[in-house]
Amino acid sequence: xxxxxxxxxxxxxxxxxxxxxxxxxxxxxxxLTIAQIEQQMPLAVxxxxxxGSCHDRFLAALAIKQxxxxxxxxxxxxxxxxxxxxxxxxxxxxxxxxxxxxxxISATYKDLPGGQVLGPTFDYTHRLLDFALAAEGEDRAVAPxxxxxxxxxxxxxxxxxxxxxxxxxALAEEEPGDLxxxxxxxxxxxxxxxxxxxxxxxxxLLALGYSTQRGYGNxxxxxxxxxxxxxxVEFTPPELGFPIELGEIGITECQMVNQFKGSRTExxxxxxxxxxxxxxxxxxxxxxxxxxxxxxxxxLGEDITAPAQxxxxxxxxxxxxxxxxxxxxxxxxxxVDFQSELENLRSIRRTAEAALPEAAE
Amino acid sequence: MSPMTxxxxxxxxxxxxxxxxxxxxxxxxxLASLPSLPAPERLRAPETGLVMVRGRAGGDGGPFNLGEMxxxxxxxxxxxxxxxxxxxxRDKRQAELAALLDAALQDPARxxxxxxxxxxxxxxxxxxxxxxxxxxxxxxxxxxFAMQTTR
Numbered sequence: 047x048x049x050x051x052x053x054x055x056x057x058x059x060x061x062x063x064x065x066x067x068x069x070x071x072x073x074x075x076x077x078l079t080i081a082q083i084e085q086q087m088p089l090a091v092x093x094x095x096x097x098g099s100c101h102d103r104f105l106a107a108l109a110i111k112q113x114x115x116x117x118x119x120x121x122x123x124x125x126x127x128x129x130x131x132x133x134x135x136x137x138x139x140x141x142x143x144x145x146x147x148x149x150x151i152s153a154t155y156k157d158l159p160g161g162q163v164l165g166p167t168f169d170y171t172h173r174l175l176d177f178a179l180a181a182e183g184e185d186r187a188v189a190p191x192x193x194x195x196x197x198x199x200x201x202x203x204x205x206x207x208x209x210x211x212x213x214x215x216a217l218a219e220e221e222p223g224d225l226x227x228x229x230x231x232x233x234x235x236x237x238x239x240x241x242x243x244x245x246x247x248x249x250x251l252l253a254l255g256y257s258t259q260r261g262y263g264n265x266x267x268x269x270x271x272x273x274x275x276x277x278x279v280e281f282t283p284p285e286l287g288f289p290i291e292l293g294e295i296g297i298t299e300c301q302m303v304n305q306f307k308g309s310r311t312e313x314x315x316x317x318x319x320x321x322x323x324x325x326x327x328x329x330x331x332x333x334x335x336x337x338x339x340x341x342x343x344x345x346l347g348e349d350i351t352a353p354a355q356x357x358x359x360x361x362x363x364x365x366x367x368x369x370x371x372x373x374x375x376x377x378x379x380x381x382v383d384f385q386s387e388l389e390n391l392r393s394i395r396r397t398a399e400a401a402l403p404e405a406a407e
Numbered sequence: 408m409s410p411m412t413x414x415x416x417x418x419x420x421x422x423x424x425x426x427x428x429x430x431x432x433x434x435x436x437x438l439a440s441l442p443s444l445p446a447p448e449r450l451r452a453p454e455t456g457l458v459m460v461r462g463r464a465g466g467d468g469g470p471f472n473l474g475e476m477x478x479x480x481x482x483x484x485x486x487x488x489x490x491x492x493x494x495x496x497r498d499k500r501q502a503e504l505a506a507l508l509d510a511a512l513q514d515p516a517r518x519x520x521x522x523x524x525x526x527x528x529x530x531x532x533x534x535x536x537x538x539x540x541x542x543x544x545x546x547x548x549x550x551x552f553a554m555q556t557t558r
Contacts, residue, residue: 101460101476102496132456134478134493139461139470146537148544156551164547191542201466215468222471224459236464237471244462244473278424279476281458283493288416291424292458292478293495301466322462324474 069114083107092296092325093117097366098124099226099245101295101324118247118366125367138280138289142273142299142322143201149274152202154303160199165274202270203301203318212316213306234357239341243334244323246364252329254354255336263340263352267319270303274326296325302335309347317346422512422526423505426492429529431500434508437525444517447483447490447507453499455479485510 070077084091084107094106098121105124113119149165152158164170166189206212222237230238243251258265277297280289302319306312319339321331340354353359363369426434438444457475464471480493481502490510492502508525511517 096474099474100457101474104497105477128457128475131477132454133475134456134458134480136459136472137461137476139463140473142462142466146540148540149547162549162551163544164549165544166547189543190546191539192546192548194538194541194545203466215463215465217467218469220469222461222469224472226459226472226475237469240462240464240471241473279458279460279495281478281493283480283491285482286491288420290420290493291427292476292493293427295460295476295495299466318465320465322466322473 069112078111080104080107080111083110089326090115090117092323092327093248093330094120094124095324096327096330097121097245097247098128100124100128118370122367122370135281135284137292138282140277140279140297140322142277142297143199145273145275145277145297145299146294147199147273147275148326150199150271151269152271153269154202154271155205158202158205160197201301203303206270206303206316210315212303213312213318215318230361232358233344234361236338236342236345239357239361240320240322240334240338242361242364243321243337246334247366247369248327248330248333250364250366250369251333251337254340254360255333257352258336258340258354263343263354264348265336265339266305267336267339268303269332270301270318271299272301272328272331273299274328298323298325298327298331300328300331300335302332302339304339306346317342419509419512421530422522423492423509425526425530425533426501426505426508427494428533429501429505431498431504433529433532434501434504434525437528438504438508441520441524444507444511445485447485447510449482450484450489451480451482453479453481453502455497455499458493481506483507483510486514488513 084103087110090110091103091106094109094117095101095103097118098106098109105127106120109120109123110117112123147163147165149167150160150163152162156162203212207214222241223235225238225241230242234242257263259267275297276294278294279292281292282289298321300321302321303316304319306315306317308314317339319335319337319342321334321338323331323334337354337360340352341357341360343350343355344357348355350356455477458478459475460473461470462473463469476495477497478493478495479497479499479502480491481499482492483490483503483506485507488510490506490508490513492505492509494502494505508521512521512526
């Protein structure tokens, strides 16, 4: 329990003013614009959109500026903002086979239809600090171009499924549960789990995904495919009755291929872990797909022995907005609670001292 | 006005898709060189809201809610035609111009000039940007044959 305490208004107002001043930093240094954040810190913007669960690059960049670069605080600001807007409806499900690809790689096949396209990746960089970047006004880098073949880019999972080696997804066209409308309930079905993971904290997902690789959950994953690019979003306005394109959003998809030993009704085959996130978020999409596969243990009849397979543990602790709210609320005044604890502890001490007078010094 | 045929609907989907990807300044800039359109009646003022974006489990399974995106909508009347716009983002001017054009393009007397003067150049610019990105992606395509020859 915490109680409202009066008398802090002047201090709070001064603290806010100082916060503003520290956000701006040294006035001799030019102020950041929202466009600079959006253009030059695109991966921070992508993470805030994913965890804020709201795709809007400008708003995410504004939130990053306001939060002084604290990305969880920024995601919190974005989540709070979205509650002020009306919901027009839900889009048609995205068709990621029709993505405009910037990057598409597979770790399971060297040669595959559509090829391996590296895109703008950190993967082969040396991770050495580049002091040339500290010198502003350098020549702008220009990416080379080559003729682009109009090739089909089929899904790796589909190639395996056609051979009967990959479990097909259940094609249920049911209305999926929505965590923004209904609280979590267990057992949680896959659509709700995927929504939870898509907006989950990247660090939490990464650690859990890592744990499945290290033996907590018996996963033997392969990256079937990662796709990064843009996808068209279609929506059917009720007044039109046919789907129209709203525009394009940046997206990252990961298909993780995992062994499944089979059951009484199903032969041994591969199964999928799936990751889909706003923006360019490969680490997030990969971690999501590892955890998605972990959480499918119940549906696949596997033993639930590891944290990443425990849906209550995972889904209740993945949201960094909720987590930060509960952890940080400990900063609020708990004076009455603590007085009671103090009184309790003193009373225990007095009782113990009275019972054992020889032990007291 | 005659009812929309499936071909009309496809054409309308095309111009709406192009307008959804164009900025207000781009649309206004192209409109400026054409005879000005009459002022439309506003049926629904530009309004920003959210659309829940859905994905599919495993890419091709059942739908799930991925997260929301900001969308701005607007509806206007121009003569007999009602124009609608739903565009990604929060640009109210873009939504209003897109709704105006959606109404005007439904009028066969205006369509050809607007398609040629506004929609076609916007579509060409958008295609050029997509092609340039595809060429950059193609330059990062791995050629494993090169590796085999050096073995």
